[in-house]
């Protein structure tokens with residue numbers, strides 16, 4: 191385990207917030223910049239009012255008996271819980287636990303990463319109740335292979351995927367592996383993954399079709415060449431057994447109740463083991479980034495020599 195591969199935050203704590211409030215705005219900007227260059231921000235204790243009661247309830251459920259999808263998900267905008275059905279009282283209690291987590295993380299992040307607040311798009315929160323070690327999932331869905339996140343149903347159009355995780359497990363760490371920075375992965379593999387082909391196949395007709403689909407609200411439409419490439423790159427890295435076996439790896443062990451924040455579209459990650467994590471996702475539009483030159487779409491545009499986002 192190497193703790194130097196995350197940046198431990200010690201100047202923001204729950205419940206008081208910034209330890210030196212007058213420096214809050216400049217610290218917030220500094221942390222946005224750190225995340226954008228690929229750092230993982232680490233808090234030993236949740237930096238928001240975490241409900242231990244909710245946590246205990248989630249841990250006490252017999253998840254194997256509740257009918258479930260890959261994860262339980264919660265959509266903050268519409269207050270909708272998905273991925274679990276069965277006992278109505280238990281479902282309502284799970285719903286309120288995810289609502290509380292989501293609400294508190296959003297409140298926290300609007301102070302801690304204030305340059306992004308009010309500009310982000312709130313995405314899902316999720317609860318991950320299954321042991322990650324030894325999960326039997328199809329290749330492209332495996333969490334234990336290094337990958338960059340890309341959402342088939344929610345193109346970001348150059349925006350970035352920011353995630354806040356909390357390890358709810360009272361006894362076991364959540365174990366990740368990471369590898370080198372986005373730019374070096376892109377320089378090594380973007381060509382083989384089809385960047386040039388995707389960039390060159392962009393056309394006014396395709397744009398019109400995607401834009402039309404987006405306006406109609408069709409799931410997954412509105413993709414730019416960047417979105418098409420990132421979906422392909424996700425699969426390419428998981429399919430590439432030589433890369434998976436041979437790339438340099440750093441192991442990170444997030445202890446019980448640790449909370450961490452990371453742009454998962456820029457930091458390649460694999461979840462090796464761990465059970466019971468909560469998570470809230472934010473989409474940060476390109477215009478809100480403090481260091482847009484570091485954004486994956488800009489790095490890829492430099493490699494491809496043409497725009498990938500429109």
Ligand SMILES: [Fe+2]
Pocket residue numbers: 337338339454459
């Ligand atoms: Fe992921």
